[in-house]
Amino acid sequence: MERVKASFKAKLESALPGQEIIVERPKSAELGDFAFPCFRAAKALGKNPAQLAQELASQLSLEGAEILAAGPYLNLKLQGETRARLMLEALVAHPAFGSAQPHDETVLVEYSSPNIAKLFTIGHLRSTMIGHTLAQVNRYLGCRVWRLNHLGDWGTQFGTLLAAYKRWAETDNPALDQDFAWAEEIPEKRRTPLYRLFQLYVRFHQEEEAQPDMRAEARTWFKKLEGGDAEARRLWAWFREVSLKEFQRIYDRLGVSFDAMDGEAFYEDKLANAIDTLKAANLLEPGDGGAQIVRLEDRGIQTPSIMLKADGTSIYATRDLAAALYRRDTYHFDRCLYVVGSDQILHFQQLFAVLAKLDPWFEGRMSHTPFGMVKLPEGKMSTRKGNVVFLEDVLDEAVARVLAIIDEKNPELHDKARVAEQLGMGAVVFFDALNDRVKPITFTWDRVIALDGDTGPYVQYAHARICSVLRKAGGDWAAMAQPMASSEAALPFPSQAVPASLQGLDHPSAQALLFELAGLPDALRTVQRENMATALARQLLAIAKAFSAFYTHCPILWAENAPEVRDARLTLSLATARALRQGLFLMGIQAPEEM
Template sequence: MNLKLKDLVASSLGLEAGDISLEIPEKEEFGDYTTNLAMQIFGDSTKLKKLPFGSFDFKNPQGLASKISEILSQNKELMHFISKIEVKKPGFINFWLKDDTLFNNLISISKEKYDYGSSQIGVGKRVVIDYSSPNIAKQFSIGHLRSTIIGHALYNIYQFLGYRTIGDNHLGDWGTQFGKLIYMLRRYQLNSLDVKTLEELYVKFHKLAEEDKTGEMEFQARIWFSKLEKGNKTAYLTWQKCRQISLQEFNRIYDLLGVSFDYMLGESHYQSEIKSMLKDKKLLSVLEEGENGAKIIRLDEFGIKTPLMFLKSDGATTYAARDLACLRYRMKRFQPHIIIYEVGQEQTLHFKQVFAAARKLGIVPPEVILYHTRHGLYLSSSGRKFSTRKGGAVNLEEVLREAIAKARKIIESSATSRNLSEAEIERVSTDVGIGAIKYFDLKHSVESDIVFDWKKILALEGNSGPYIQYTFARAFSVLSKAKEEGIDFEKETYLSSFDLDDQEKNIIRQVFHFGEIIQKSAVEFAPNVLCDYLFTLSQKYNSFYDKYPILKEKDLQKRFLRLKLTEATSWVLRNGLRLLGIEVIEKM
């Protein structure tokens, strides 16, 4: 509807659809759509001359808005689905949809069900999403949770909009740290290994290296990594074992989170690509010698004063070189229109360098969108980076298990656990606990830091995962009881004769915008937009539920309408939660 309205407004005024900005007002009193077009073009003589009226003698944007409103009201196609156009200070133009349009949408929800809110705007386009990316031989810490959750939500959202979506877990499985690890494993010859032991060995290396005044340990580590890059069998087999051990733990956590990927290629996958790049004339023409003999790419023409280091002084590849090789591979393999890197703010300079170098080398053409989400950190209540008491990284699996345990306590102390088997209690506890963690992350702006707070995470009221899940369970329960009583609320019928009060109408208006909210979440790379929408819908439905009888309503027409509202709410919440990667709970 947003695009259709833009086209009709633009054609009525002799403008381009791209000139029209339409928003969904935060308050119902300002209609279903609003535009600040009059304020935007008031001082733009070029666009004013395109308007289909002769006089431009307007004292302020509100006067211009009134004239625009008058012209739009004469467009019969527009007024076929718009009931009212109103001007508000200082020059906003507000649009109200007709009841028929809103009622017809309720029927559409009944028909489309799991597909409601989806779109074909992405058909023929491909988007690569790089997310999670934990480091091999290190425990999966909470630091990678944001990337995993946000990236997976963006993957679901883009896929729902018709894009060919490629999710890649770009594992940190290459680099000089593996020379250090191979050295330690050769030195200690341990029989039993897990990720915790591998991480402890890495930490121990640095402690011993500080005491090694000769620098021999660091020298040996560099030699082992050089051997690994050259394909030495002993080095490769040791590295491969570290990778396999790590992936076993990572996959266990991904299963718990309900997160999956199309590819888990890792930095190591691109070694042949780097070798190919080092023969490329374009790259060789821009590589310069930096400090201590390192090979660099200058990016001054992009406003970046710090050059990108491509090769270290010993000839070893850098993280940036491997990311450029990865970009080169992705462009050849997938031919994407958009590449999204769901990586933290601390990598901002790195991705500015990589993106600029990719443009400079012709790896990525100008029309392809490269986007770095720059997510914030998890913080403790003191405002410091979330960590253990000893200052170490917080183990993610421990956090997830604690969330499930806390959710179980809440469930066992409520009526939810009645008539549930042990297996069902465990499943609901997992869905609520994991859903709570996910929603708490996703409801925040991607770039903001988050203070980790268990009370807010598992709150049963307010903007939380359990509250949204509870609202769905409430709506689902009403519909289940209606079916038990033999009430057919899924049938098609003409609804425009129904009288609505404000609360009922607000729900209909809210569910109408679901598809547009999903598109906005994609365009802004912001799952929090969808979270805010679902929370608002939940609030409106719960207020309606508390005020009006549904199944006990004696007026059959009103009962039918209220069941349609409940049905629409349940489908929107179900689909919205699914896009966020959160399970719905049917009994709660």
């Protein structure tokens, strides 16, 4: 298919020497496979675009295709059989459709980055799954990817935790294994030390509002921690351990993993060096109130970046600076993506500006991928205030709703629990990718856990129906839809020969499906270019939708079908199953064979 595009482009280039030739993808299959808008070239040549299109149409030809003028457009439309052969060859006879060869490009993706002693909320899902998809797609496109979890395991918040622990837990609940008498009851399945740490954190912030001097208490504890106080260190390590254990459970459930979990604390012994580097470059100067700052007015940023607080302790900017310097020296990356909420836009503008002043090498390599915050209908979520929706509650509710539908629609299904888990995750995760925009999301249960229409389960359903047909087809059809091994990004499917006759695919719905499958490589490149999962999710929906139409219009295993028709349709179905499974896999979503 790429070769057809290239030769179309080459023909246009020789017909229109000196003109820039941009070949687009038409809006729908009826128009053709490739389109050339004639506006620009026509203007340069002083011609009418429609007339130019006519002229080109009569001049150019390509075997197996028609080149037609449609108003001001010149469209290349493959013959149905040629289109089918090209696509099926690419999809089932060759590995990893739409992928790219491994090449020397290193991409860092920093994502998830939860704060220790806080529970995962629905808000954390965004960074986690957007980051996961970006990492996976970049791998699929041949980049060397490092997945970094910049854990929030340092900072003043630990002062808060330490102070709160000393006040209300140390004497009567030191192991955090009892419920607090003063706290509201914890749901049965959430009774963990982490949850009680969270309660301590919330209480501290609530009481702090009435007694502002408690803030100094928290700061003092952080200073002790950063100063190496043994007790502070011991508690810190324990808080961290307790948190990581819970995080890991969530990551396992989401199928997310990392190449490095170097959190903020990891950079603690690198802070002094980072500060020295700033000093050596003459960038550090005293600011109001005794803090050490870097001025950024020359970069168009009025707010200076604070690098050391007045009490001499570090701040997150210091740790992000040290992390960036460390990553430069460790990974020699080409791009570093920070998948962090849009409320930190200014912070990253400052950070990137400081880095660029320090070392021009950073310019153009750093990129913040912001996303809109998740809000509740009542307003902003706040861990401190305790009005949050926990991620696990959303996941559990999704699974419960799926289970109820399975009991209603397919009560005989074996391994119900596993399938319900896969579909529930699919619903929640797919929703997040679909709505990947900088705009904030207002959380409502029915939206996030929708199971029909443009949803993950809709795509999963199309895949499951194909698998069902392949099973009934006998032979090794079903096995051909299975990856041969687990894999990082590109699923290894067995190679399948494309049948000699593809006449069973001349129905418009089959051709429309081929057209949507052909859009997958573009969608993947869009994900990479825009750092957004949306394009992939939308393309998978388009493929699933096109398959559903094909499925209802073209019987596959019909007894009256000629064997060639049956085989051609099975091959197209197989190709679709692979594309869907691969696409979902890149998004961190499983594709059950039955549902």
